[in-house]
Amino acid sequence: MAIKVNEHIIPDWAIERQAQSLLEQVAKSMSGKPREVIQLAAMDMAKDRMVDQALMAQESKSRNYKVDSETLNLEMKKWISQNGGKKAFSKGKHPVIKTQEDLRKEITSQIQFNLLLEEESRAEIVTDEEAKKYYDTRQDLFQTEILLTASHILKMAQTEDEFAIAEKKIIEIKKQFHEGENFIELVKQESDDAQNNGHLGTFGKGRMVPPFEKAAFALEPGEISEPVKTQFGWHLILLHEKKEPEVTQFVDVKEKIIEYLGEKRKDAAFEQFLDRLKSKAEVTEVAGF
Numbered sequence: 001m002a003i004k005v006n007e008h009i010i011p012d013w014a015i016e017r018q019a020q021s022l023l024e025q026v027a028k029s030m031s032g033k034p035r036e037v038i039q040l041a042a043m044d045m046a047k048d049r050m051v052d053q054a055l056m057a058q059e060s061k062s063r064n065y066k067v068d069s070e071t072l073n074l075e076m077k078k079w080i081s082q083n084g085g086k087k088a089f090s091k092g093k094h095p096v097i098k099t100q101e102d103l104r105k106e107i108t109s110q111i112q113f114n115l116l117l118e119e120e121s122r123a124e125i126v127t128d129e130e131a132k133k134y135y136d137t138r139q140d141l142f143q144t145e146i147l148l149t150a151s152h153i154l155k156m157a158q159t160e161d162e163f164a165i166a167e168k169k170i171i172e173i174k175k176q177f178h179e180g181e182n183f184i185e186l187v188k189q190e191s192d193d194a195q196n197n198g199h200l201g202t203f204g205k206g207r208m209v210p211p212f213e214k215a216a217f218a219l220e221p222g223e224i225s226e227p228v229k230t231q232f233g234w235h236l237i238l239l240h241e242k243k244e245p246e247v248t249q250f251v252d253v254k255e256k257i258i259e260y261l262g263e264k265r266k267d268a269a270f271e272q273f274l275d276r277l278k279s280k281a282e283v284t285e286v287a288g289f
Contacts, residue, residue: 001285003047005054009286019046055277057109060116067111075107076100120273123265131257135250142248145204148216149241151183152200156192156233163233170227170234177224183238192233202243212237 003010019042026042080089080103092098097106135142153173155166173190177183187198205213212235215228219239228235 001287003051004282004284004286005051006058006282008054008058010050010054015043015046015050018050019043022046022049051278051281051283052274055274055281056113056116059277060112061109063112063116065112065115067108071111072104072107075111076103079103079107117270121266121270123262123269126258126261126265128254128258130261131254132250134257134261135253139247142253143245144248146217146245147202147204147243148219148239149202149243150200150216150219151187151198151238151240152193152212153183153187153191153198153236154193154233155190155235163229166234167227167229170236174224174227174236177236183224202241 002012003015019039022042022045023038026045027038030038030041080086083089083094089103097103153170155169155173157163157166169190173186177186184197187194191198205217207213208216209230209232211228211230215225215235216237216239219225219237219242221239221241223239225235225237225239228237
C-alpha cells in the first residue's frame with residue numbers, strides 16, 4: 001500500500017525499497033526473531049521515515065527559503081561528481097534525476113530541507129555550569145577502565161587426554177615457580193606460547209576469554225594464579241601491574257560534554273517540531289500507486 005501525506009503520494013515501491021535498505025539494521029536489533037517479523041518491522045520503520053521526510057520536504061518548500069545560486073551550482077557539481085561524473089549523468093540512468101532541471105529541483109529541495117533542519121533545531125547554548133552538573137552526576141562515563149599488565153605460561157591442549165596431561169604439567173610448573181624458579185625462564189623452557197617471554201601487555205575487561213579474565217582480575221600485583229583452564233589449554237598467570245580507574249578531569253572533557261548536550265537539545269527541539277507537523281498532517285494508506 002502507498003501512503004498519502006497531505007497531498008503527496010509515497011508509492012509502495014519506494015517504501016519497499018527503503019524497507020529493504022533497513023533490513024540488515026533491523027535484523028541486528030531483533031536478533032533471533034523470525035524473518036517475517038523483521039521484515040514487518042523494517043516496513044514500519046520505512047513508512048515512518050518516509051512520512052517524516054515528506055512532511056519536512058513539504059514544510060521546507062512552504063517556507064520558500066531563498067537558495068543562493070552559487071551554493072546551488074556548487075552542490076549540483078558535487079552531486080554529479082559523486083554519481084559517476086558528467087558522462088554517467090548525461091546517460092540519464094538515475095531512477096529519478098535525469099536532466100539538469102531534475103537535478104536543480106532535487107538539490108534545491110535538499111538545501112531548503114537543511115535550512116529547515118537548521119532553523120527548527122535551534123536551542124539554547126549549553127553553559128559551563130550545565131556541563132559541570134552533567135559531569136558530576138555521570139562520572140561513570142568519564143572513568144577509565146581497570147587495566148592489567150600480565151604474563152602467562154600456557155600448556156596447550158585440544159583433546160580430553162591432552163587437557164589432563166597439560167593440567168598436571170602446569171601444576172608442576174607452578175610448584176617450580178614457588179621453589180624459586182624464574183618465571184621468564186619457565187616460560188622459555190615450558191610454555192607453548194613463549195612469544196615476548198609470555199608477556200601479554202596491558203589489557204582491560206573483555207579482551208581475554210572469560211576464565212582467563214576472571215582469574216587475572218582476581219590477582220594482586222606480584223601474585224601468580226591457580227591453574228586456569230580455557231579452550232586453549234591450561235595457564236598460569238603472573239600479574240605485574242593493576243592500574244585502578246581514574247576519572248578524567250572536567251577541563252579535559254568540558255567541550256565534548258557541551259557538544260554532546262547541545263546536540264541532544266537540537267535533536268529534542270527538532271523532534272518537537274516534527275511532532276507538531278504530524279499532529280496537523282493527514283496521513284492515509286492508499287491503493288493503486
